[in-house]
Amino acid sequence: MTLANYIDIETTRDELIRACKQAADLIRTRVDYKYILVLLFLKRLSDEWKREYNEALKYLIEKEGLSREEAEELAKDISFHRFMYPEKYTWEELRKNVNELPVKLSEALKLLAEKNPELQGVVDRLDFLEFTRHRDNFDILVQLFELFSGLNLGRTSDSILGDAYEWIVGYFAPQKAKEGEVFTPSEVVELIVKIVAPKPLESVYDPAAGYARMLIRAYDYVKEKYGEEEAKKLFLYGQEVNPTTYAIAKMNAIVHGIKDINLVVGDTLKNPRFKDGESFRRFDVVIANPPWNQDGYGEVELKKAEFYEERFKYGYPPNNSADWAWIQHMLASAKRCVGVVIDNGCLFRGGKEKTIRKAILMDDLLECVILLPEKLFYNTGAPGAILIFNKQKPEERKSKVLFINASNEYEKHPEVRKLNRLGDEHIEKIVNAYREFKDVEGFCRVVSLDEIKENDYNLNVTLYVFPKEEVEEIDVAREWEELKAIEEEIRGVEGKIEEFLAELNYRVS
Incomplete structure (x- = not known):
């Protein structure tokens, strides 16, 4: 097969997911799965650059009348490429001598970062030389490399590449959850994005960005509803404390076709990195699944943080749970609305958390509380909750909060035993309930702030709405x-x- 023919072959979704499954079986728990993501990213960039080069070469010779020698040199210009890629490190060149693979991969990633400022601290984050000091890891690397050599990702769509990344992250989520890594199930991401409903020209911010999956889904939501050109007008911002997670987030956005995403590294609660003059920046929509019950962010620590008086004006949480610190930061950063996935316990715990909760309720910012089903999350069987805050409440919703008890809205997870998930019909039911904002017996109820006050500012959903029990007719x-x-x-x-x-x-x- 000639190279010209090869670049026209598009790897299908099934072929790519099959390769990802083989890669997952190959490494199991012996190797960090992030190396799979980096290799897949490099293969994409290499194949894409090769396709762009050949298309430019053909155009320059046939349309511009350049000699082949002139065209070959000019076809490497950045004007024909999404990224600058070092020609001597294309996948085909790397494959010629697998014994030098760790060295050549490290050199390739370093050079990619140098040639593309937006990839600095991204592709050069993982060290293949250190990784292959163990002989078994070298053999695994060679097998992974050969496995991906059978793919051509030059024309594969961004959505297919994005699905592959999502599959890999989701496959290893149960294992990584045991190590403390936070993973938000894709259907929970879908639910919260549909509720906050971002629009073209709005800014969307995730202060606990993780792999940027909420921001990516916000982009896709606007793309599906308003079109691709309108989606490009959405402004995406995210901050992530872990540099390696940040690197994967950046790659994840790029393989999804989102190059213009503003991601930064840093501790959000202590040092919010997005500034607007002498203050922190505000965004139209703020969404996140921050670490639940994170310790070490009590009053003493938060008073050392930047802009602490503005961001934590409702009070300081206890040292053993930063839930209401995250919520306050998100509220302070939002112009329109906030959607946060949080531990159910923060809805009703007393002490300092109750003081903060009361003050926020009295400012009439809370719009909706959703109790999720049990066993949705990989790192806990406890039910989480979604809180929706609205700084632009319509008149008919003022001094009211909608409580949705979605504890029974689930199906068994098809792949992970003992886990549940939200089905499409469950997501639509919850979203419609939020939009309609009216009582549905056994599912949701609109509650006045006066009634919440009578319940001592307790937001436990089961206080206000309890699922109807199925009564068998006799x-x-x-x-x-x-x-x-x-x-x-x-x-x-x-x-x-x-x-x-x-x-x-x-x-x-």
């Missing part, structure tokens, strides 16, 4: 007939037993 006449028939049968059996005993006594005597 046909009394039929049940009575069946009971009489059973009694008749019992009398018949008793008669036979008496006859048997009488005959037995006769024989003995």
Whole structure:
């Protein structure tokens, strides 16, 4: 097969997911799965650059009348490429000598970062030389490299590449959750994005960005509803404390076709990195699943933080749970609305958390509380909650809060035993309930702030709405007939037993 023919072959979704499954089986728990993501990213960039090069070469020769020698040199110009890629480190060149693979990969990633400022601290984050000091890891690397060599990702769509990244992250989520890594199930991400409903020209901010999955879904939501050109007008911002997670987030956004995303590294609660003059920046929509019950962010620590008086004006949380510190930061950073996935316990715990909760309620910022089903999350079986805050409440919603009890809205997870998930119909039911903002018996209820005050500012959803229990209808006449028939049968059996005993006594005597 010629190179010209090869670049026209598009790897399908099934082929790519199959390769990802083989890669996952290959490394299992022996190797950090992030190395798979980096290799997949590099393969994408290499194949894409090769396709762009050949297309430019053809154009320059056939349309511009350049000689092949002139065209070959000019086709490398950045004007023909999304990223500058070092030609001597294309996948085909790297494959020529697998014994030098760790060194060449490290050199390739370093050069990519140098040539593309937006990839600095991203592709050069993982060290393949350190990784392959163990001989077994070298063998795994070679096998992974050969596995991906069978793919051509030059024309594969961003959505397919994005699905592959999502599959890999989701596959290893149960394992990484045990190590403390936060993973928000994709259907929970879908639910919160549909509720906050970002629009073109709005800014969306995630202060606990993780792999940027909420921001990516916000982009896709606008793309699906308003079109790709309108989606490009959405401004995405995220801050992540872990540099390696930040690197994967940046790659994740790029493979999803989102190059213009503003991601930064840093501790959000202590030092929010997005500034607007002498203050922190505000955004139209703020969404996040911050670490639940994070310790170490009590009053003493938060008073050392930047802009602490503005960001934590409702009070300081206890040292053993930063839930309401995250919520306050998000509220202070929002112009329109906030959507946060949080531990259910922060809805009703007392002490300092109750003081903060009361003050926020009195400012009439809370719009909706959603109790999620149990066993949705990989790192806990406890039900989480979603809080929706609205700084632009319509008149008819003022001094009211909608409580949605979605504890029964789930199906069994098809791949992970003992886990549940939200199905499409469950997501739509919850979103519609939020939009309609009215009572539905056993599912949701609009509650006044006065009633919440009577309950001592407790936001426990089951205080306000409890699912209807399925009551089985009983046909009394039929049940009575069946009971009489059973009694008749019992009398018949008793008669036979008496006859048997009488005959037995006769024989003995």
